[in-house]
Amino acid sequence: MFEISRRRAARQYFWGASLSLSLSAAAAALALVAGLLGSVAQAAAISLLNVSYDPTRELYEDYNKAFATYWKAKSGDDVTVNQSHGGSGKQARSVIDGLPADVVTLALAYDVDALASQGALIPANWQSRLPSNSTPYTSAIVFLVRKGNPKKIRDWSDLVRPGLEVITSNPKTSGGARWNYLAAWAWALKQPGGTDATAEAFVKKLYKNVPVLDSGARGSTVTFVERGIGDVLLAWESEAFLAVKELGHAKLDIVAPSLSILAEPPVAVVDKVVDKRGTRKVAEAYLKYLYSKEGQEIAAKHFYRPRDLEVAAKYANQFPTLPLVTIDAVFGGWSKAQATHFSDGGTFDRIYSQ
């Protein structure tokens, strides 16, 4: 009797096992077929990959649609632009490690320089290939504060008050954070009796008031706006306007300091990738279209300062007037600023580790 039941049990186990095995095999096969079909469907149209920094998500979502329409009318081809966003330094690192970006639209020139110096993906003179230092739009660094400015934050000098919490991201990984840091430095330098030593002391005091360093600008915005941490956010002008627009005027105010820095987020075609993929023509057109009236309008609508004078005049009212210094004038360009301030063992390491 036991013999029979055991044999039956064994048979049941066997069929159960076979059934589950064949089911999982079928599932795997289905997934494989679906994947193959998917890749075939993708290959039929031209696709570009734009690797960008954190706060440009909304800008490029709009711009990619406009460019697809423009390119369809011009060449008859369908083009899909895929987006990847993250901290600017981190994104550059990914492209160097092999992320196949046709174009990069990063937060600052140094990160694009890295593609030339560390990856040999683009020539060293990339910045002269497009007008205005390869920067189709610019921005500035402003303050975002709680509604009604309860802590009375008006200028950089207010940020070092004891007990105030300043939110900014990590300059090691975030482009916006590097602009924040340099803007603070430039302001301190322009004060009466300002030297590199007084500027360093000021920036050091400022970072003493920073409770948390996120890795990207958008992370910092979420920390400040959604999690409600901190009294003031140092932000890209575009990011500040977007936060106010998305989350209502009832919660936040923008404060323009007495001096800020002209933030130039550059764009570049990644030669090694486009030549391999055969997408050079459309990638170049993609970046050139940013300089067109339509491209400039879209940038302005997303609170980036347009380069085109006509479009800039049209949207002049929307931006606060504030004196802007350039990185070339105050810091002698990005390579120098990066080496002095943000390289390992540079000024930022010195002031933040102490």
Place this chain on the structure above:
Amino acid sequence: MSYNFQTSYSTASRKRPRRLYLGRIILIAVTLAFLAAFLLLPLLAVFTQALAKGVGAYLAAISDPLAWSAIKLTLWVAAIAVPLNLVFGVAAAWAIAKFDFRGKSTLITLIDLPFAVSPVIAGLIYILIFGAHGWFGPFLQAHDIRIVFAVPGIVLATIFVTFPFVARELIPVMQAQGKDDEETALSLGANGWQTFWRVTFPNIRWGLLYGVLLCNARAMGEFGAVSVVSGHIRGLTNTVPLHVEILYNEYNYTAAFAVASLLALLALLTLAGKSILEWREPELYHAARRQQAIQRTRRS
């Protein structure tokens, strides 16, 4: 085992009823409060946030093409990683529990490695190996093969972090069962394959199913390692957890929590599956025990 524990417990409670009764209430209350605060509340928050703008917004968020491509990618990755780890896990557990060989303890340590290593490191390992400047980078680029920042990299990273689940679940079960049954089968003329399917497998199948459930839950939920190798290309290399982060960072809170609720639902289903197994297992456990006893009396 659990049966024995309960018997001894009930004898003890008969001796000192009052104190144990109070202690029991306090213990249960503390446990429940802790569970509610740290597990139930966040879970509830996910679902309330997800449905904050109504069922329509919830469905719209889930049926968004980008959300769909993330869901499809996640399912695909799990469909590859879980069966592979099932085979590896069973093979490893079988070798460890049923055979003696040199370096066995080293093998057990190696299986645990993915639990010990931070997922970020797990991701970076693959960048160092397959990245453009990694060991195989130039070769892969020359042959136009994409591993990192593409689906293969995501699959590899997922296999790495989910590797221990099946093996870890099976080793104790297999060790507890010993080798007697297998040796009997072999001495009666069964070959290795028959022995595995008819003797070993029936004994481990519940443990195996549980291991697979856990493995699958982690494969679909993994964030850190996948985030490093994904490249974050929207609609192409974003898995569900990465997509949730993106939506959250775009001020799209309802959509973020709607997609997150899918992962939470998966966790709940996994737990339900586990409870069903535990509910059925004692029966099977005792059945197996009875059979062993019968076999032993027969043999003697």
